[in-house]
Amino acid sequence: MWFIDKNSPHQWISHRIKKKVVSVRTPFQHVEILDTPEFGRMVILDGLIQSSESDECIYHEILVHPAMIAHPRPKHILILGAGEGATLREVLRHSTVERAIMIDIDREFVDLCKRFLRKWHRGSFRDARSVLIFEDAFSYLQKTADRFDVIIADISDPADTGPARFIYTSKFYSLISRALKPGGIFVTHATAVHYAPRRNYSHVILTQLRRIFPEVSVSYEFIPSFASLWSFATGSFTCRPQQVPAERIRRRLRRRGIAGLSYYSPETHRRLFIIPPCLRKNMPAGRGDV
Known part of the structure; x- marks a missing residue:
């Protein structure tokens, strides 16, 4: 048996x-x-690879730690999506965290992850600091009065139909900005990034973010199971994660009791934000550029 990952009409990869x-x-x-x-x-959702055992650490450590480390004391965290529990796992490594609320629309999927993806979540759902709410992320943000130090979006890729169609819009990012505390940081995966301009949604996501946040920073890395360069974006009114010095990163990792990471480090942090010219020229310009 084979699974065919249809990356594009011109590229299919068989597993x-x-x-x-x-x-x-x-x-x-x-x-x-x-x-x-x-x-x-x-893990495959609607025919698209979402995560793999061999390299999920690359994706989840990059998604979580640059933003969390950039914040001096992240206590209250909101995670949108991330049903596997790996994003929650990485957030809870930070000893500063007092509460991590995770929002997911699909209870059945989360239950499957709890049962079959133990290497992903490693019991994070049972942590006393974690709160799991089954609700549409957009609806939750519209009505919540809570404010957060860091908000992390790990939601399905953009789609023309279904709940995700509301997620990658300036209205959604405006709701997120409202839910941030002063000095707060938002981070999202921003899909595949290509050398060809406007090949997919990364350009759209960055454009929408720049309409809301004065500071938008882009990082990227190759994810082997995705067979693609994958981008991540942070939005803030004050913070630029790429400017955090290596020694401050080391100090915060040490004080928060974080050890044994597979991918993220002070050296990795700096490299993630170095965007080559061939990629940068196809990204929308903004004040938050490196």
């Missing part, structure tokens, strides 16, 4: 399936959990 662990349609999406020889266990 041999050792075992089909789960294949089910929830009220919101088609969920597959597969075991593969190359990447170990993989």
